[in-house]
Amino acid sequence: MELLGGLGLFVKQQEKIVLKPNVLLGSDPLTCVTTHPAVFKAAGRLLQEAGAWVSYGDSSSMGKCEGNCRRAGLKQVGDELGFTIADFDSGQTVSHKEALLVKNFTIANGVLEADGMVSLPKFKTHGLVRFTGAVKNQFGCIPGFIKGQYHVKLADPHDFAAMLVDINTFIKPRLYIMDGIRAMEGNGPRGGKVRKMNVLLLSADPVALDATACRMINLDPEAVPTSKPGEQSGLGTYHIDRIEIAGEKLEAFYTPSFKVVRSAPQHCSSGRLQAFVRNQVCERPAIDKVKCTVCGTCVQMCPVKPKAVNWHSGDKTSPPTYKYDRCIRCYCCQEVCPEGAISIKNPALSRVLMKA
Numbered sequence: 001m002e003l004l005g006g007l008g009l010f011v012k013q014q015e016k017i018v019l020k021p022n023v024l025l026g027s028d029p030l031t032c033v034t035t036h037p038a039v040f041k042a043a044g045r046l047l048q049e050a051g052a053w054v055s056y057g058d059s060s061s062m063g064k065c066e067g068n069c070r071r072a073g074l075k076q077v078g079d080e081l082g083f084t085i086a087d088f089d090s091g092q093t094v095s096h097k098e099a100l101l102v103k104n105f106t107i108a109n110g111v112l113e114a115d116g117m118v119s120l121p122k123f124k125t126h127g128l129v130r131f132t133g134a135v136k137n138q139f140g141c142i143p144g145f146i147k148g149q150y151h152v153k154l155a156d157p158h159d160f161a162a163m164l165v166d167i168n169t170f171i172k173p174r175l176y177i178m179d180g181i182r183a184m185e186g187n188g189p190r191g192g193k194v195r196k197m198n199v200l201l202l203s204a205d206p207v208a209l210d211a212t213a214c215r216m217i218n219l220d221p222e223a224v225p226t227s228k229p230g231e232q233s234g235l236g237t238y239h240i241d242r243i244e245i246a247g248e249k250l251e252a253f254y255t256p257s258f259k260v261v262r263s264a265p266q267h268c269s270s271g272r273l274q275a276f277v278r279n280q281v282c283e284r285p286a287i288d289k290v291k292c293t294v295c296g297t298c299v300q301m302c303p304v305k306p307k308a309v310n311w312h313s314g315d316k317t318s319p320p321t322y323k324y325d326r327c328i329r330c331y332c333c334q335e336v337c338p339e340g341a342i343s344i345k346n347p348a349l350s351r352v353l354m355k356a
């Protein structure tokens, strides 16, 4: 924080500041799905020392904020330090006239009631937008199942990314602190593997922060679809010559073997490609039948109607199956699978075309 000029630049005494960790459904901190309680604790303590009133929360597509935070080990820290749980389970519709794409949002009450936000993203891979970092973290400010509707309305990942940027330009978090001490590579944001990166990234510019994290793992920031709209909207910059790095040099954390998809997401909305073509060439979720415990969470989460992943002939004793012509590639199923049994695969034709 001293390298950035101290917390006093971002927060005033007596302000109500909401901390926004990445909680998802709440998992053991050692799995690196969630922002680690130690980072949460340190950030909250700094805010308290600066004289702020601290609350916290996150909204997942499933479960209530409090239970998810307890499973992630955050509620215990919050109780110990006297942070209050903010209301992330319900919200109000707000208008955002300067938005690139989405002019109306439902935002959690706990965000609207605070004077400001400090965002605590986790350094992780993500099937839909490649990297879930500072910009993506604010998607959890949209309460509960409403998030699924955005996936349905904005099936193209690039539209979805523009919407993520819009949320950030509305909320305007004061500061972003990314927990990259232990990151997640591979099948993120929930089913990937732990990778030690030993880094904390702090910035008031989420686009620059994400771009810097991407460069550490040899991922071109332009492959992350929030980068360009992020710059276009004035949220920040991903250009290296406009980013000043204080503290240790980026090279000290360079990990080119980090497992992440390095190509930009394909345009896969039904409006742009016919369903047949889409199914032949676009990435899609697939279930590992050995890992699947037939819990049904993926079926419950699928936001399209009729569902694109479902029990085959109603049989709940075998892994669910996909109807790819219905699937909008939102990867909500992959995100929530507790066993990491769903990964993103390229269809055979796509693999052939890539080789050619």
Ligand code: SF4
Binding pocket: 287, 291, 292, 293, 294, 295, 296, 297, 298, 299, 319, 320, 336, 337, 338, 339, 340, 341, 342
């Ligand atoms: S969420 Fe995962 S484990 Fe549960 S039914 Fe779906 S694929 Fe199987």
Ligand code: SF4
Binding pocket: 285, 301, 302, 303, 304, 307, 308, 309, 322, 326, 327, 328, 329, 330, 331, 332, 333, 334
């Ligand atoms: S099957 Fe999975 S990726 Fe496809 S629409 Fe449903 S939740 Fe999204």
